[in-house]
Every structure is written in structure tokens, then in C-alpha cells.
Amino acid sequence: MARWLSILLPLAISLSALPPVSRQRPTARRPAGDGQIAFVSSRTGRYFIYVMNADGTEQRRLTTGRAAEFHPAWSPDGTRIAFTKVVTPTNTDIYVARADGTGARDLTPGPAPDAYPAWSPDGTKLAFASRRSGSFQIYLINVDGTGIRRLTHDTAADDSPAWSPDGTKIAFVRLRSQFQIYAEKADGTGERRLTRGPGGNDAPAWSPDGARIAFTSDRAGNDEIYVMRADGTNLQRLTWSALTIDDQPSWSPDGTAIVFARGVRPPGNSQIYVMRPDSSGLRRLTYDGADDVEPDWRRPEAPSRAAPWRGR
Numbered sequence: 001m002a003r004w005l006s007i008l009l010p011l012a013i014s015l016s017a018l019p020p021v022s023r024q025r026p027t028a029r030r031p032a033g034d035g036q037i038a039f040v041s042s043r044t045g046r047y048f049i050y051v052m053n054a055d056g057t058e059q060r061r062l063t064t065g066r067a068a069e070f071h072p073a074w075s076p077d078g079t080r081i082a083f084t085k086v087v088t089p090t091n092t093d094i095y096v097a098r099a100d101g102t103g104a105r106d107l108t109p110g111p112a113p114d115a116y117p118a119w120s121p122d123g124t125k126l127a128f129a130s131r132r133s134g135s136f137q138i139y140l141i142n143v144d145g146t147g148i149r150r151l152t153h154d155t156a157a158d159d160s161p162a163w164s165p166d167g168t169k170i171a172f173v174r175l176r177s178q179f180q181i182y183a184e185k186a187d188g189t190g191e192r193r194l195t196r197g198p199g200g201n202d203a204p205a206w207s208p209d210g211a212r213i214a215f216t217s218d219r220a221g222n223d224e225i226y227v228m229r230a231d232g233t234n235l236q237r238l239t240w241s242a243l244t245i246d247d248q249p250s251w252s253p254d255g256t257a258i259v260f261a262r263g264v265r266p267p268g269n270s271q272i273y274v275m276r277p278d279s280s281g282l283r284r285l286t287y288d289g290a291d292d293v294e295p296d297w298r299r300p301e302a303p304s305r306a307a308p309w310r311g312r
Helices: 004-014
Strands: 036-041 048-053 069-074 080-088 091-098 114-119 125-130 137-142 157-163 169-175 179-185 201-206 212-217 224-229 244-251 258-264 270-275 292-298
Touching: 036 069, 048 069, 069 114, 069 292, 080 114, 091 114, 091 125, 114 157, 125 157, 125 169, 137 157, 157 201, 169 201, 179 201, 201 244, 212 244, 224 244, 244 270, 258 292, 270 292
Parallel strands: 244 292
Antiparallel strands: 036 048, 036 292, 069 080, 080 091, 114 125, 125 137, 157 169, 169 179, 201 212, 212 224, 244 258, 258 270
């Protein structure tokens, strides 16, 4: 499975800044949906967060720091973005910034690696993975940095949390012999395994109506995008390419499209693609000579229900 933090973090720390290698092509075709898509790119030689319109136009870097960043996640109202930031060669923290990249604030300062932020639907909390307990487990924290508490208590490693749209459940990935997707209630009870072998399953993403979960699986021997019902039934494969690695799906806010990262085999650069949930209408959004990965779709506009942001 493509585990971008473990794969890219050592490279992100060691790479020096390089000249941009962009080969972006203009996109004038019909939009893939509304809103913006955040993603991670190494086009400057380091991994930073970028944004673009949903049709692939107006690509630009969102953040201005020098440390590498991963796992962008838009707040439900679209006014903020959470992400993982490298703070030392052995540590990462969860940051939250305004939608324009300003006012970044470290929510989880400390010696333990924290990663994979996911917003609660009401915008008041973040679920994330942390290794502060020995192995990675799922934790919750208020967006002001208070009220941190542990959600999962397993001997295996848990990461990649994803909150259901109604706020009642959190899906996550557990590693024992393989990566498998689980879900439990937001209070930490009622744990249930959703996927089973063969192969590993990763990167769960709830549909906006909460009825389905998109995810990555290598059950057919290659990383592809699948969808299933929220209870783990009715599995459907969406991508079919032995020459690529498809990973990290994210739904459009209206549920009519799925954006994901596609890498080329043998190891080549990854780009951002979009398709309909029935696998039709596949279209490439980025054309860059570096890696473009970890897309997350921002809704166009929404009334804010979250507490006021007090970032710097």
C-alpha cells in the first residue's frame, strides 16, 4: 500500500530546495465540480501544500514555510485547513491555518509524531493519529488545542481517521499483518471491521451522504480505488490499471466525483485525477514533473458552524 508519510518523510527532510519542474497544462474543459482541491506536491524539490480549482486551473502553493507538509484536510465550512507538518527530523505535528494559508498554529506540540488530521462535521474537533502511546493510535482534540483524548486502544497501529458526515462514526486503518479498514462510534465504542483480505485496504473516505466509503486496496495485486457501503458490503472496483498505483480518494462536496492520486509504474511521479463514482469520466488535473499526491476537496461556500479561529 502507498503510505505517503513513511515513504516521503525521509525524502522531504533530506531534499534541498530545487528549481520548479512544472509542466502544467492549461485545462479549459468543463469543471469536475465546484470548490478547490488541496494537494501535496514536490514540484519545488520539497513537499508542500498546494491548491487548485476543481478543474485543475490556477494551481498555486498555499503555505509559505520551509518545512515539509502532508495530509491536507479542509474544515467543513472551508475556512480552515489542517495538515501534518515536519517539525524535526523525527517528529511531525498537526497544524491548522486559514484557508489562504495564513495564521498557521501548531495544535499538537510535543515529542511524539502526530499525523493524518480529519475534521469533525461540526468543525469543532480533529481526529488524528499519534504515536505518543507507543504505537500509532487515534486521538481527538478540540480545534483550540484543548481536550485531547485517546480514542482507540489496540496493540496494532491505527491511523488515517475519517469522520462520517453525521459525526457518529470514525473510520480508520489498522495494521496487523495487513492494512484493514475499521469503524467505531465517535465515543470510542462499537468497533467494527469493514474490510477483509485478500490484500491490504487503506485511505478511507466517506461519501457526503454517508452511504459509501471510497478507499484504496491492493486485493487484486495492484493499488486501485474501490467503494463499498458504509457497513462494508457491496464492494465495487472503480479503477483498472496494472500500470499505475491509484490511491488517496476524496469525494467532491456534492458526491458526483472522486479525486485521487495516480502514480506510474515502475516508480514514477504521481498526478491528480478525477472521475465519477461509477468510474466514468476519468480526467487528469495536474501535469507536473514531480509528485502530486493526497488530494482533499473543499466545498465552495458554507455557513460557518465552527468556533472562531485564533491562529496567528
